[in-house]
Amino acid sequence: RKVEMKSSNWSQSMSSVAEVPTLDLLCFKINGSCYRSLYPFGIQFAIYLVCTLGVLLMVLGNLLVVISIFHFKVLHTPTNFLLLSLALADLLLGLTVLPFSAIRSVESCWYFGDDFCRLHTFLDTLFCLTSIFHLCFISIDRHCAICDPLLYPTKFTVRVACTYIAVGWGVPVVYTSVFLYSKIIEESLDHFLQDMPCIGSCQLLFNKLWGWINFPVFFLPCLIMIGLYVKIFIVANKQAKQISNMTRNTGNPQHQLGATKREKKAAKTLGIAVGIYLLCWLPFTIDTIVDSLLDFITPPVVFDVLIWFAYFNSACNPLIYVFSYHWFRRAVKLVLTRQIFSAQTCTIDLYQEE
Template identity: 50%
Template sequence: LVMNQNSLLYDVFQTLCTSLLPNDEVQYCFENINGSCYKTSWSSGIRITLYGVLGLLTILTLGGNLMVIISIAYFKQLHTPANFLIASLACADFCLGLTVLPFSSIRSIETCWYFGETFCRFHSCLDASFCYSSIFHLCFISIDRYVAVTDPLIYPIKFTVPVSGMFIAAAWIFSLTYSFSVVFSGANDKGIRELENALSCVGSCQLVFNKTWVVVSSLLYFIPFFTMIVLYHRIFAVAKRQARMIEIMNNNTQSFENYSDRVAKRERKAAKTLGIAVIAFLIFWSPYFITVIIDAFLNFITPPLVFDIMVWVTYSNSAINPLIYSLFYPWFRKAMKVIVSCKIFRLDCSTMNLFTE
């Protein structure tokens, strides 16, 4: 009886292992086309798991960022220059989840690109555009927070809605123009087309960038990167000094906080929350750009699976920001409750108070 039980357990274990491992039989993306890419035939268990995980990530990206956009667009109390920047950032992440992630999911799981070369370039341009748009939005948000914390009473005069609109337009126009012009002009693979032809096959969608454009693209990331680091270092230094001064004044006068104190406190809290979003972005995106730079100068030695994992780590950042807002912004949690409960369709809630102070 014990031997039969052990045999049965062994058979179950062997069946599970066989179902999880990829099939050893060589398969191609396009069986009837010469030069087709090899296809990794994952087991049904792995494929279902991957589709579930990547599908959930896509849904979180779409749902979370859509909540941010609707909240800021609907509630009049949130119609501020800083929140318009946040809404535009959420729009970039939402567009990534809507137009890029579904096709990237199929490419990653099926290990083949079935949507044609032209759409591959268009898909890659959208991917890069939303990435750079997010970078520039976060950089402009850092500038906004710096002005708000260092001079909270003059901030409404300096950073107005038209100024915010100029920042938003600059982020979107430059990102779209740069990405589409570089890729569709063929500048990205100039001088390395022989290498690209040797690496490419029918059924792949991996654009190759020469060293020049890798450096330029990386600078467009690292310059805002260091700008944000410097600005937030100064923001937190000023915020710490302001908090100490307010505490001393309140202890000496034994009075309640006045209006300027409350404004400064609110701006510092907003700066800290957005600082967390910036830090999360840097953590999720820096490994990818570092890998891209190393790859370009070492003849693309990174294994495709490792590179694909890096790409999805960066994609997952688009689902992080709404989670950060829900954790640290009471007004966002309150707005979400109103939206999810569909009260916006039954009552005129656009003028309701979302702030506790």
């Protein structure tokens, strides 16, 4: 009898010991909880460090864009208003979304509740879509500027820029609100929805329809940008050849060289912009549609890498569209040296060569 009791107590103690590591692996100590990703401290610290540096780069770079365009009056142009709105979307993404996304990526758990999960998903989708729409509108602006330079000042006015900005924010707000906060959509499409894989994952709209709808929403601006930038590249090369022929006849090789370099630089900058956009967004977009066809087989680690690649595009925007301009370098210098606190600096002509 005593032997049986000892055997029973031993088995119970071994069972409780076996449950301890299992509970430690769960996000929450409840049934149906997600499992945590247990990385060694060094790897975990490295991931947090990379995420933190990426967020800082995104926030500081876009903050400099916002301050510069807002402060200096000479930068109050239709094109720069688009850049300002784009930088604001990327800045808000870095401030409100990415810190929580970093914790979820490292811990593979969502600790902030269901309501904030829905809000976080709303802001994430909103700012990413807004950024993509603005990149598309900037490509339209550049297309008008290079392909139709004489009519460009009358075509692309402040009013047109404000319309683009309103559409760039309004459409993502409506689109995201309908799918995240509308009960009608959720009830009418119930047969498309799949159950949440576990508690603590914060994977809203985990269904096949979401992948099919997101694909054209993200991919269509991509096709527009590629088409416009290809035409811009062709027109820029044609203009460079025309300038070369004109300067050869007038015998002004220095002017010819300067003009050719400017055209090549503009075409190269546009090519880099398209390349980085495709590099950042196409892997995530393609994985979304393929994953929906194959019942979501993408490992969480791979999905996190792809979504952070997409986030990285928002950190690249200031480098691609703004940091290559000499006027922005002058503006950053004035901001960092705190000369913007002087009332006279707001009227400085940043376009004038030093």
